[in-house]
Amino acid sequence: MLKLFERAAVFTAVGAAGLVVLTACGGVGGNDDTDKGGQGEVASLTSPAADGGSAGASTADPDAGRPQIRLDSTQDDVNRMWDGWTACLKEHGVDKTYKRHPNAPGVKACAGKLPLDPPELDPAKNPDFDDDTRAMVQCMNKHGIKSVVTDRGWGLEDGASLNAPNYDSIMVGCQVKAFGGDK
Structure with missing residues (x-):
């Protein structure tokens, strides 16, 4: 289900499934904390008008309440969210063809659980x-995990790197360092 970077579409795929050589990696980890606006944005609230009345109706954020994968999330955390x-x-009778029917009632019913x-x-x-x-690539290579820049992010030179000792912790550490501003 999830390729290494596709798990962000799937990094988001590191958590769920297979690796294809040179698949791009987007991330790991997560916890059940949700991002207040869904994807790094802060949700805005409508403030009351000066006369004390409502300032107007606002549209509900479709990502509100969804599990948010974080840069420092462990693979176990990510797997729990995807599970x-x-x-x-x-539970809603949706099979593996959900991608062909993204507006099916069961898929819509589970939208709030999609990480x-x-x-x-x-x-x-x-x-x-x-x-x-x-x-990220520089950090991974520094730790002996041969990685390359791809058109979708980064990927591994070969699938054998997934078996490197401490692969998950190295990937999370490099991801936090590279994407988290600790450069």
Whole structure:
């Protein structure tokens, strides 16, 4: 289900499933903390008008309440979040064809359980994404895990690197260092 970086679409895929050589990696980890605006933005509240009345109706944030994967989330945390979403899909009778039917009632019912990738791993939200990606590759290579920059982020030169001692902790550490501003 999840390729290494696709887990952010899937980094978000590191958590759920297989690796394809040179798959881009987006992240690991997560916890059940939610981002207040879904993807790194702060939710805004409508303030009352000066006369004490309502300033107007606001649209509900579709990402509010969804589990938020963080840069420092462990793979176990990420897996638990994805397991919650897939369990919900099963409870609602949704099979593996959900991607072909994204508006099916069961899929919509589980939308609030679909994990959000770290906003730092989204090139549209992170103006330093390219530099951060290069820093990630440099860090991974420094720790003996042969990595490269890809068109979607970063990836491993070969799948054998997944079996490197302490791979998960090295990846999380490098991700926090590269994308978390600790450069």
